[in-house]
Structure formats: structure tokens, C-alpha cells
Amino acid sequence: MRHDLSQINIEIECTYMTKGAVMPFCKGCGHTHILRKLDEALIKLNLNPHDVCLVTDIGCIGLADYLFDKVHTVHTTHGRSTAFATGIALADKVLSTKNLKTIVLIGDGGAMIGLLHIVNAALLNTDVTVIVANNFLFGMTGGQQSSFSPLEFITQTSPYGNIIPPLDLCKVAMSSKAQFVARKISTDKDLVDVFADAISYDGFSIVEVLELCTEYAVEKNKLTGKDLQRIAEEHDHHLGILENRKTRSEFSLEYSEKILSNKKTLDLFNNFINAENLEIDFTKKFGKEKLEIIIAGSAGEKVQSSAAILCQVAAQSGFFITQKNDNPVTQGSGFSLSEVIISSEEIFYTGVDNPFAFIIVSSDALNEIISQRLFEKVNKNTIIIYDESLEIPIKTEKMYSLPLRRVCSPNKAALGGIDVLLNLTEPFPLQLFYSEIEKRFGKYDALYKDNLIKILTEKSTK
Amino acid sequence: MTNNQRKIKLRNGNQMIAEGAIYAGCKFFAGYPITPASGIYKGMIDMLPHVGGLAIPAPDEISAIAYCVGASMRGIKSMTATSGPGWSLMVETVQYALITETPLVIAMVQRLGPATGGATQGAQGDILFSEFITSGGYTIPVLYPSNPKECFELTVKAFNWSEKFRIPVVILTDKEIGMTTETVDYTGLKNLTVIDRNTISANSTESNNWQMYEFKSLSDVPRFAPVGGKFKVTATGSAHNKNGELKKNDPETISVLIHLEEKINGHLEEFVDLILDEDKDAKTLIISFGITAKTMKEVIKISRRNNNKVSGLTIRALYPIPESQLKEISKPYERIIIPEENLSGQYRKLVHHLFEGKEVIGINKIGSMINPNEILEKIL
Ligand code: SF4
Ligand SMILES: [Mg+2]
Numbered sequence: 001m002r003h004d005l006s007q008i009n010i011e012i013e014c015t016y017m018t019k020g021a022v023m024p025f026c027k028g029c030g031h032t033h034i035l036r037k038l039d040e041a042l043i044k045l046n047l048n049p050h051d052v053c054l055v056t057d058i059g060c061i062g063l064a065d066y067l068f069d070k071v072h073t074v075h076t077t078h079g080r081s082t083a084f085a086t087g088i089a090l091a092d093k094v095l096s097t098k099n100l101k102t103i104v105l106i107g108d109g110g111a112m113i114g115l116l117h118i119v120n121a122a123l124l125n126t127d128v129t130v131i132v133a134n135n136f137l138f139g140m141t142g143g144q145q146s147s148f149s150p151l152e153f154i155t156q157t158s159p160y161g162n163i164i165p166p167l168d169l170c171k172v173a174m175s176s177k178a179q180f181v182a183r184k185i186s187t188d189k190d191l192v193d194v195f196a197d198a199i200s201y202d203g204f205s206i207v208e209v210l211e212l213c214t215e216y217a218v219e220k221n222k223l224t225g226k227d228l229q230r231i232a233e234e235h236d237h238h239l240g241i242l243e244n245r246k247t248r249s250e251f252s253l254e255y256s257e258k259i260l261s262n263k264k265t266l267d268l269f270n271n272f273i274n275a276e277n278l279e280i281d282f283t284k285k286f287g288k289e290k291l292e293i294i295i296a297g298s299a300g301e302k303v304q305s306s307a308a309i310l311c312q313v314a315a316q317s318g319f320f321i322t323q324k325n326d327n328p329v330t331q332g333s334g335f336s337l338s339e340v341i342i343s344s345e346e347i348f349y350t351g352v353d354n355p356f357a358f359i360i361v362s363s364d365a366l367n368e369i370i371s372q373r374l375f376e377k378v379n380k381n382t383i384i385i386y387d388e389s390l391e392i393p394i395k396t397e398k399m400y401s402l403p404l405r406r407v408c409s410p411n412k413a414a415l416g417g418i419d420v421l422l423n424l425t426e427p428f429p430l431q432l433f434y435s436e437i438e439k440r441f442g443k444y445d446a447l448y449k450d451n452l453i454k455i456l457t458e459k460s461t462k
Numbered sequence: 463m464t465n466n467q468r469k470i471k472l473r474n475g476n477q478m479i480a481e482g483a484i485y486a487g488c489k490f491f492a493g494y495p496i497t498p499a500s501g502i503y504k505g506m507i508d509m510l511p512h513v514g515g516l517a518i519p520a521p522d523e524i525s526a527i528a529y530c531v532g533a534s535m536r537g538i539k540s541m542t543a544t545s546g547p548g549w550s551l552m553v554e555t556v557q558y559a560l561i562t563e564t565p566l567v568i569a570m571v572q573r574l575g576p577a578t579g580g581a582t583q584g585a586q587g588d589i590l591f592s593e594f595i596t597s598g599g600y601t602i603p604v605l606y607p608s609n610p611k612e613c614f615e616l617t618v619k620a621f622n623w624s625e626k627f628r629i630p631v632v633i634l635t636d637k638e639i640g641m642t643t644e645t646v647d648y649t650g651l652k653n654l655t656v657i658d659r660n661t662i663s664a665n666s667t668e669s670n671n672w673q674m675y676e677f678k679s680l681s682d683v684p685r686f687a688p689v690g691g692k693f694k695v696t697a698t699g700s701a702h703n704k705n706g707e708l709k710k711n712d713p714e715t716i717s718v719l720i721h722l723e724e725k726i727n728g729h730l731e732e733f734v735d736l737i738l739d740e741d742k743d744a745k746t747l748i749i750s751f752g753i754t755a756k757t758m759k760e761v762i763k764i765s766r767r768n769n770n771k772v773s774g775l776t777i778r779a780l781y782p783i784p785e786s787q788l789k790e791i792s793k794p795y796e797r798i799i800i801p802e803e804n805l806s807g808q809y810r811k812l813v814h815h816l817f818e819g820k821e822v823i824g825i826n827k828i829g830s831m832i833n834p835n836e837i838l839e840k841i842l
Contacts, residue, residue: 003672006692053689065698066707072689074535075698075708076528077558083525087492087532087540088689094516095489095538100690117528120521259511266512268481269652273470308643311472315645321472323643329497329581348760350642350753351831 005050008070016042016049018069024060028218030186030211031061034133037186038103039068041195051099053088057081057110059140060213061133064105079114081106082121082130089126093252101199102127108134108148111169111208118169118206122176125203126251131195132169132206133186135213136231143216150231154220168237173206180205181243185228186212194241203250275318280428282344290343291356291427294374296365297414299327299336303361306414307338310422313436314342317428322350335368342427357383357425359417361404366390383424385417400424412441469648475639476543478610478646479569480505482617483541486656488567489515490540492529494522494548497581498637499571502543523548527555527568534564535697537661537688539621543569546588547578553595556630560600560722562697563628563675563684565659567620570632571640572752574828584637585828586752589808592634593781598719601726603733604632604781607639608755610646615654616735616778622657623733627683627725634780636803638753638831659686662693674706680721681728726782734787735779744771745842747795749788751777751809754801754832761837772841780809788816797842801825801832 010016017039025031042052052071056062058078065073076084085102092100111118111132121128137155138144145155145162148169152161173181180201182194186209198205210228212218221227232239248254283289293310297303304325311321322341328334339352355377360366366386369375375394378384383398387405400420408416415437422430434444473481479502483491491510493503503517510517516533520526523544530540544552549570559566572588574580579587592604603623605616617633624631662672662685674696676684687693696706701715709715726733739762750758755776765772775791777784792798798817800810807824814822823840825832 003694004692005694050690050692050694053695065696069694072695073697074532074562074689074695075700077554077699080524080528080555080558083528084532084535086525087490087529087534088536089532090516090518090529091490091533091536091538091540092690095514095533096536096688097690100536116521117525120525124518255516260514262511263514264512266484266509268485269469269648271471272648273472275468275470308472311643315470315472320645321643322645323472324638325641326582347644348756348758348763349831349834350638350756351833353833 005070005072008049010043010046010049010070013070014043015039016052016068016070018067021067023067024063026215028212028214029060030135030209030213031133033186034131034209034211035064035067037191038131038195040192041199044192044196045200047101048099051101053100053102055081055085055088055102055104057104057106057114059107059109059138061105061107079110079112080117081110082114082117082128085128086117086121086124086126089128090251093127093250094255098252102129103199104128104130106130106132107139108132108136108146109138112147112167115172119172119176122173122178122204122206124251125177125179125248127202128204129198129201130206132208133211134208135211135217136166137213137216139213139216143213150235155216166235168235169208170206170238170242174243177248178204178206179243179245179248182207182241183210183232183237183239184208185210185239187225197244203248273312273315275316278318278428280344282427285427286356286425288354288356289345290341290347292352292354293340293342293357293359293421294337294352294355294369295340295359295414295418296335296337296369297361298364298410299333301336301362301410301413303336303414304338306418307340309415309436309440310340310418313433314428316432319344319428320347322347324350335364337365337368353377354379355382357385357421359414359421360384360386360390360392361413361417362387363390366392383421385420387413470645471648472643473610473646474501474641474643475607475610475613475635476501476571476641477505478613479543479617479633479635480509482614483567483621484509484513485614485651485654486539486618486621487658488539488541488621489513490530490533490538491515491517492520492526492542493517494520494526494544496545496548498573498640499543499545499548499569501640502569502571506541523551524555527552530566531555531559531562531564534566535562535689535695537686537691539565539625541567541569543571545571545573546575546591549588549591556602557596558699559630560596560602561699563722565624565628566630567617567624568630568632569617570634572634572636582637583829584753584803584831586636586754586803587828588634589780589802589804592632600723601782602630602632603726603779604634605735605778606634606751606780607778608752608776609639610644611651612778613639614651618654618656619735622655625659626657627729628659628686629725634752636753661686661688664692673704675702675704675718677704677721679728680717680724683725730782733779733782734784736784736787736791737776737778738791739774741766741771741773744773745795746772746797746799747792748772748774748799748801748837749777750774750801751780754803757832757834758801758837760834764834764838765841770841783812785816788813792817792820795820797821797823799823799825799837799840801837803832804828
């Protein structure tokens with residue numbers, strides 16, 4: 001066995017096929033034609049052996065890899081060949097030499113089980129050529145009907161004739177925006193040229209080749225090679241080159257032009273938080289070493305990003321934080337909830353057992369808190385800051401009903417609640433919070449100070 | 463308390479897996495959205511173009527992982543990410559990567575199963591499912607970080623194992639680790655070692671000695687040749703000999719199949735990743751991983767504060783099971799507690815036999831995290 005493909009001189013060898021290899025197929029099988037024509041097409045294109053990769057599927061056609069010992073071969077799982085080939089081609093064209101020609105050999109069975117892979121390779125327009133050897137049935141497993149069997153076709157599993165119409169794969173490929181699509185017959189004189197055109201096409205190409213499984217299709221259906229054209233016509237499956245355009249560029253060109261062009265420097269070890277070295281002891285100040293805060297509102301009202309501002313500022317003040325977000329599966333509706341923990345020591349357990357405060361700014365939020373039974377964890381010291389429109393079903397010694405939605409607007413109600421909480425409890429100096437707000441929304445005073453804090457002062461003096 | 467020597471960012475586990483992958487030299491990612499793993503996909507989409515890499519949306523998880531295997535065969539470090547439902551679809555191709563000795567990292571962020579289960583709920587229900595997915599029972603190394611910083615570290619390790627041994631490696635986490643944002647201290651992350659696969663040099667002249675799946679000893683790792691390079695790749699998902707040729711009832715082919723497992727068996731020490739927090743006088747050892755290991759640390763903190771003695775062992779590499787280490791470490795203890803956020807104590811059942819003569823207690827539940835008190839009350 002020769003391993004160094006760069007030493008092979010195709011002009012001397014005159015074939016990419018394995019010397020002396022015997023075709024493993026039954027007498028007259030269309031696969032033999034197809035593979036010989038593929039070899040001729042490669043010779044016509046005079047490709048460097050190491051720039052060719054044959055990716056084979058399962059089934060009789062999948063025996064092809066050892067018949068080609070002068071190119072790379074990847075024999076895959078059933079139907080997946082096009083997907084593996086897509087990965088190979090993408091990596092080559094975007095990240096490597098860009099010289100590789102990746103060719104899939106797949107049967108009709110594989111084409112159907114892996115239809116999605118063909119569709120997506122076509123949509124991507126990556127440089128893969130798919131050759132579908134369509135003999136209308138599963139040969140290797142004994143001649144069962146496939147999704148490509150013609151109507152009335154007799155197979156092992158359609159003894160009374162097939163009643164399910166065959167797929168028009170070329171139409172599927174065309175509707176997947178494939179730009180080189182052909183349906184040929186294995187004995188067509190120009191098959192070599194069509195294969196060569198498909199392979200040299202810079203982008204996705206597919207050639208479906210109609211052929212006969214002499215072992216299982218011929219006798220039962222009284223077929224000869226001449227019937228292939230008739231079968232295609234009867235099902236309105238057009239023959240010939242059905243598409244050959246160049247209006248889309250190959251994937252890697254699109255990718256470099258539209259995505260890689262946005263390239264910036266990426267440094268994972270940059271932009272750390274400038275943490276203050278504040279010696280604040282929560283245990284002394286609040287009687288607990290960590291502050292567990294539940295912030296809840298409605299989806300789309302910036303609840304989680306407001307909680308993130310709180311975390312950012314706490315981290316800048318030198319604290320450890322955790323933030324856990326929750327929302328319904330449909331992210332854009334219903335409640336939105338963040339559980340924030342702030343601690344002067346590393347936080348291990350991230351559950352909330354002993355809430356320091358709740359900030360509740362909408363009825364979605366209140367309902368969710370009730371249904372998650374979070375109020376069961378409340379004690380008399382838990383601070384509850386909530387929108388004036390809500391009826392809170394429990395009582396603590398620190399309840400603050402505030403016009404959060406009205407004064408701050410629904411989108412900043414949660415942030416307003418956080419502002420109130422921080423002003424109320426001052427877990428760390430508030431200057432960092434104010435400047436963070438200013439950085440994001442402009443002047444802090446204009447947002448809250450004039451109204452919310454005033455209301456709050458009135459309330460607490462009451 | 464805290465100080466400004468720490469290099470702090472706010473990050474969740476998913477983001478740190480993505481960053482770890484970038485650090486490890488991953489240049490190809492194919493993704494399909496799934497809660498709670500989508501953050502990894504998003505992270506790779508955001509970062510890969512800036513290192514000249516390619517992150518691509520796949521139309522399903524089967525395509526995602528197959529694209530990654532293809533890219534890896536071309537010589538590119540590749541990763542995909544999913545959760546239980548997507549992992550179900552990937553199982554076929556993980557085995558293909560294994561038999562073709564293709565390096566590949568799969569991040570799997572657990573959610574509540576079975577089937578669609580609870581998309582936004584955490585669980586540790588895939589402890590068995592992440593591992594026992596191959597026909598033939600081959601070992602898939604599984605790393606399980608217990609916080610975002612470890613997500614970075616162990617993703618780098620997953621790539622290193624995968625590259626060095628040419629195997630698929632799973633980085634397993636859970637919704638709580640993946641999606642909870644924390645203060646992450648990057649100290650030390652910049653110095654992690656990165657290993658690349660042993661690729662046969664393009665200048666090598668030993669073309670006729672080289673074999674696709676060469677090994678002398680069964681546990682040797684063959685040198686890699688990329689598709690598209692000058693050495694002929696003959697890859698196949700079928701049982702094959704050292705040249706990659708399909709052969710039935712052939713002793714060499716059987717030896718290749720044995721070699722696939724021996725690559726791991728012959729290097730067991732390298733696959734051990736345990737962190738023992740030992741109290742010499744303790745009677746109880748808690749063994750845990752992932753989110754439960756975090757809770758265990760809380761338990762240890764509370765216990766020691768109250769002068770109760772307890773030891774804790776965090777398993778960061780679940781598979782291959784570190785059997786001899788578990789036996790040795792557990793020796794001094796009377797009671798072993800293994801909390802897991804699943805119904806039946808999946809890992810406990812696998813390691814129970816290693817703790818002969820000891821009392822082995824599982825703490826198991828689904829639907830919410832295990833609370834420190836549930837563990838505390840079981841400590842001797
Ligand atoms: S079974 Fe059919 S497809 Fe297979 S080799 Fe024989 S004739 Fe060809
Ligand atoms: Mg067929």
C-alpha cells in the first residue's frame with residue numbers, strides 16, 4: 001500500500017483506482033459504470049490525488065472506497081456522508097489549503113435518510129459534490145423499496161407494487177438553492193463530462209444517476225437499461241443538467257467577505273473588573289454573610305439586565321456574586337426573574353434559602369413568586385419592595401409599596417427597585433452604582449433621585 | 463476579603479466553556495440551539511471569527527457533530543455543544559469519532575429529562591447517559607466542572623485529552639453551572655498547557671512505514687494525518703485493520719478494536735482528576751461532582767465552622783472511573799455520602815462496590831438543587 005499521495009503520478013498511472021481491484025458488485029450493476037466514469041472524470045480534471053477526498057455512504061455504493069487507493073477516503077455512517085463531507089469541505093475552504101475536492105458517493109437509501117444533510121450542504125453552497133447512485137431500492141440489504149422506488153415497483157417489501165411515489169431529489173436540491181443539479185443515466189455517453197463539471201464547480205453540486213440493481217430490480221420488474229428514461233419520464237423527473245448557474249459564491253468566500261471581515265483582536269485576559277478593596281463585613285452589618293435578593297418582573301422589561309448591573313457594581317465593590325435567571329420557556333412573555341447573591345466570601349451553594357430582599361415589579365412576577373413558593377422562605381426582616389399596583393399576600397416588617405412602574409417606566413422599574421434597596425440598606429458605597437447608571441442611561445439624578453428617593457424618604461419618615 | 467489582585471469577570475459556565483475552547487485552539491464549532499447549552503454556541507459565534515475560525519449553525523445535532531468530525535479529520539480542533547435531547551441524536555457520530563480515532567470535544571449541559579423534559583430546569587440525570595452510549599461499551603472520558611472557572615480549565619483539558627489520545631471527550635455540566643453567572647477569578651488560566659495532536663510531518667519520508675492506525679503496543683496513539691494532506695487517509699466506521707481496511711474475522715482488526723479501549727486503559731493515571739478536601743479525623747467522606755460539588759463545599763464550610771469533621775472529594779473526571787483512587791481515598795472513612803441530582807444515584811451505583819464494608823448513602827432528588835441541610839444531616 002502506498003501512503004504518500006504526493007508521490008503518485010497520475011499521468012503515468014492513468015487511474016485513481018486501485019490496481020487489480022475487482023469490482024465487488026453483481027454482474028451488470030450500475031455502480032460499476034458510475035465508479036469507472038468517476039475515475040475518468042478525475043483523470044480528465046487531472047486533480048492532485050491528495051486534493052481529492054471520497055466520502056462514501058453505506059450500501060453497495062459504499063464499497064467504493066477501497067477501489068480508489070490514490071485519494072483520501074472516508075467511509076461513513078448511513079446517510080451522514082454528506083454531513084461529514086460538509087465538515088471536511090468547510091474546514092478546508094475556510095481554515096486550510098482550499099484545494100480539496102470533496103465528493104460524496106451515496107445511494108438512494110442514504111440520500112433519503114440523510115436528505116437534511118444534502119439540503120443544508122446545498123444551502124451553504126459549500127464545495128461538495130454529491131453523486132447519488134439511484135437504483136430505486138436498498139440493494140445491500142436484499143432489495144427493499146426505498147423512497148426513490150417508482151410507482152408499481154416490485155421489491156422485497158413491495159410485493160404488490162409500490163404505492164408511494166418516489167422523491168424528486170433534484171427538485172429538492174433546486175429548492176435548496178443548489179446551483180449545479182443534474183439527473184443522468186449511468187450509461188449516458190456524457191456522464192464523465194457531467195461528473196467533471198460537477199466536481200470542478202466551485203460550490204455545491206449534485207448528480208443523481210439512475211441505474212439498475214441487476215440482482216433485485218431487473219427480474220421482478222422486467223427491466224432493461226432502456227427503461228430508466230421511461231421511468232424518469234413517467235414520474236416527471238427531468239433528465240439532463242437541470243441547473244448550472246453561478247449566482248451565489250461558494251460558502252468560504254461569503255464567510256470571509258461578510259463575517260471574517262469583522263475581525264477584531266480577541267484577548268480573553270483583558271477587561272477585568274477593577275475591584276475595590278473594601279473591608280465590609282455583611283455579618284456585622286446585616287447579621288448574615290450573604291445577601292440573597294430576588295428581582296422579578298415581566299419579560300422584556302429589562303429585569304435580568306438590571307440584576308446584572310447590581311452584580312457588576314457589587315463585583316466592582318469587591319464582592320462575590322452569583323446571578324441566576326429564570327423565565328418561561330417562551331422567553332419573550334410571562335415572568336422574568338433573577339436570583340442574585342452578594343457575599344464577601346466565595347459563594348458555593350447558589351440556592352436562595354433566606355432572602356434578604358424581594359423586588360417585585362409586575363403581576364407576572366408576583367404570580368411566579370407565589371407559584372414557586374418563594375414567599376415560604378421569607379422572614380420578618382425580609383425587605384419587600386414592590387410596585388404599588390400589587391397585592392402582596394404576606395407581611396414582613398419591611399414592606400415598601402412604590403410607584404416603580406409609573407415613576408421609572410416599566411423598563412426601568414426593576415432598576416428603580418434596586419436603587420431603592422441600595423439606598424435603603426447601603427451594602428456598599430453607592431457611588432459606583434450611580435456612575436454605572438450614568439454610564440448606561442445618562443444622568444442618574446434625572447432618572448430617580450428626584451422622585452423615587454423622595455417618595456421613599458417620605459414613606460420611611462412616616 | 464476580596465482584593466484587587468484577583469482578575470475578576472462576571473461569567474457563567476457556558477461562556478467559560480467557549481472561552482476555554484478558544485484558549486485550547488478550537489477553530490471550528492457547529493451548533494444547534496438548545497437550552498441550557500445555547501450560551502456555548504453563542505459564545506463561539508461571537509469569538510471564533512476573531513481568531514480566524516468558523517462557527518456555523520447546523521440544521522440539527524446530527525449535522526452539527528458530523529460537521530465537527532469532518533473538520534477534525536481535516537486537522538482542525540472542533541467542538542459542539544448540546545443537552546440531553548441533542549446528545550441522543552449525536553450518539554451515532556460520537557461512536558464514529560471513536561472508531562475513526564478523530565479528536566472531538568462535545569459539551570453537554572444537562573437539563574431535566576427524559577425526552578424534552580424540563581428545558582430550563584437543572585439536573586444530573588445524564589451521568590450514565592453521557593457515558594454508556596457505545597455499542598461495544600467503549601470508554602468516553604467525561605470531565606465535569608463544578609464552577610465556571612473549572613469550565614474553562616476542564617475544557618482545555620478535554621481538548622488536550624481528545625487531541626493526545628485521538629478520542630471524543632465529553633465536557634459535562636448542568637444548567638446551574640452553565641447558566642449561573644458568577645465572579646470568576648481568571649488567575650492561573652493563562653498558564654494552562656495546550657496539547658496538539660501528534661500529526662505526521664508533511665516532510666516525513668517514511669511514507670511506506672506509516673499506517674493510518676499504526677501502533678506497536680495496543681495503547682499507543684497512532685500519528686494523525688489530515689484529509690487533504692499528503693498521507694493517504696483511509697477512515698472508516700467499519701471494523702478495520704491498521705491500514706483502515708475493512709476486514710472481517712481478522713486478528714489485526716480485532717486488535718485495532720481492542721486498541722481503541724487500550725488507549726485509555728493504558729493511560730488510566732492521566733485520566734484521573736480528583737480534588738480531595740481532607741479532614742484527617744473525619745468519619746464521613748462526601749463524594750460529588752458538578753453543581754452538587756459546589757453544595758458540598760458549602761456543607762464542608764458549615765460543618766467545619768461548627769467543629770464537625772468531614773472530608774469532601776470532588777470528582778472532576780467521572781470517566782474512566784478512578785477506581786483505585788476511590789478505593790484508596792475512601793479507606794479511613796466509615797460513611798460515604800454521594801449526593802446526586804437524579805432519581806437513582808447513577809454514579810453511586812457504579813462505584814458502590816469500591817467501598818466494601820462502609821456505609822454508602824445516596825442523597826437523590828430531582829426538580830431542585832440538593833440543599834446543604836440535606837447533606838449536613840447525614841454526616842457522622
Ligand atoms: S445488490 Fe444490486 S446494487 Fe448491490 S451490487 Fe448487486 S446489483 Fe449492485
Ligand atoms: Mg440503492
